[in-house]
Amino acid sequence: MKKKTLGLYLHIPFCLSKCRYCDFCSYPAMAAETKHAYTMALIKELSSRAEAAKDYVVDTVFFGGGTPTCLDTDDLLRLADCIQSRYRLSDGVEWTSEANPATVDKDKLRAMRACGFNRISLGMQSAHDSELSLLGRAHRTSDLYQAREAIHEAGFTNLNLDLMFGIPAQTVDSFDRSLDEALALEPTHVSVYSLQIEEGTPFYREQNTLALPSEDEEREMAALLYRKTEAAGYRRYEISNFAKPGHESRHNLRYWRMQDYLGFGIAAHSCFEGERFYNREELAAYLKEPCELCEQEETLTAREREYETVMLGLRLSDGIDEEDFLRTFGYGFYEKYKRRLMRFCEAGFATFDGKRTALTESGMAVSNAILAEILED
Ligand code: SF4
Structure with a gap:
């Protein structure tokens, strides 16, 4: 395993x-x-x-x-x-x-x-x-x-x-x-x-x-x-x-890629086994009792998690893997946003090779606008 x-x-x-x-x-x-x-x-x-x-x-x-x-x-x-x-x-x-x-x-x-x-x-x-x-x-x-x-x-x-x-x-x-x-x-x-x-x-x-x-x-x-x-x-x-x-x-x-990490020290964030938590920014309190500053973050809804996965994934030149996305959300990224993504592919801002969706260099230059359009409800 x-x-x-x-x-x-x-x-x-x-x-x-x-x-x-x-x-x-x-x-x-x-x-x-x-x-x-x-x-x-x-x-x-x-x-x-x-x-x-x-x-x-x-x-x-x-x-x-x-x-x-x-x-x-x-x-x-x-x-x-x-x-x-x-x-x-x-x-x-x-x-x-x-x-x-x-x-x-x-x-x-x-x-x-x-x-x-x-x-x-x-x-x-x-x-x-x-x-x-x-x-x-x-x-x-x-x-x-x-x-x-x-x-x-x-x-x-x-x-x-x-x-x-x-x-x-x-x-x-x-x-x-x-x-x-x-x-x-x-x-x-x-x-x-x-x-x-x-x-x-x-x-x-x-x-x-x-x-x-x-x-x-x-x-x-x-x-x-x-x-x-x-x-x-x-x-x-x-x-x-x-x-x-x-x-x-x-x-x-x-x-x-939203994979597991543990953060230590004041203001450090963690993402571990599906939970997110962080330490408050209180130096004096941390010096006294470092294990008491941990706060749970609100659990993300499925929509928020998808939003974050897309925002972060499209920053990478390897883009978003259709299979990985399918495993996490039950549907493929390209499959779900095909109509919007096809437009960006045709205009040279994105590519889809059957496995991954990624932004091209010109797409990265206007990534905020593209993300806003893809993710609008
Ligand atoms: S003051 Fe801020 S930006 Fe400057 S070195 Fe320290 S952490 Fe970095």
Whole structure:
């Protein structure tokens, strides 16, 4: 019988400083004692859920945040040790840590590599110090190049770089340069998102004064991105994610395919055995009693589940598998939405090969409009 697989997500809510666009659950410049106490609370929570996961093989582990590498090396190793001793890991487990370029050095990375981490996701964002400064990032480009070197020397061969476009004062040329610099660092994976102005952030309050690129400029940046990543051998396997063959993020694919994962730490979400739950964002309470913050999410209706499956599935270049959809909902996706989908196929926005429905590149460019039309009642 095929073993059930599971992903683990650990939320580390600490950063060197707070970026001006950030609405993630993250605390800048926390004391070392608080970070250590949080590590011990995570270990308690990880241990408490291990029994429920005993029939699963963990094939992805993801340390996200925040900035996981803000933790001391010893605390990172404690967490790795707890995961290895309490959970059954697959031989080829994908084990990622997000990192800010200013928070890693060779020693820390070597220790992480030795205890099981095998993938680093580095928040590069831009190759221009002026743009990094405007974003309120804690690192500069010199940190990025040093971090890249250290990642290589520590033996990591699997590297993601996060880039942003739509940054204040960014031009098509400056994005082009950032992209070239990113690709020259030879990552196996690139994630590129456009800046979102979120309520409650400094950027939200200042939005009228931010010199944001125009929509036309953003379109040009996106076109450059698709052309250059493709020429460099990356496949756009998700709307915003590009990977060399075999280096797609298996952990993120879990989210997009709605497969099981358990989240640990404040603000972490879980999707496990048909249930969804999350930990409240209360750092002080978590430090006292980490297993008491869990809240159940409302169970999705069949319609909501279908909606989410379609929204996430059509972000992937592999699209939606007719058989999988049939097994989950009792009818095929193409079969149900054939009349609407045929129109998009004829117009070159989607394809259906008898097994899968997927958006084409031009379809991905207008995916929101397509999804709204497909899913309208
Ligand atoms: S590094 Fe990431 S999580 Fe931390 S403040 Fe910046 S955007 Fe937020």
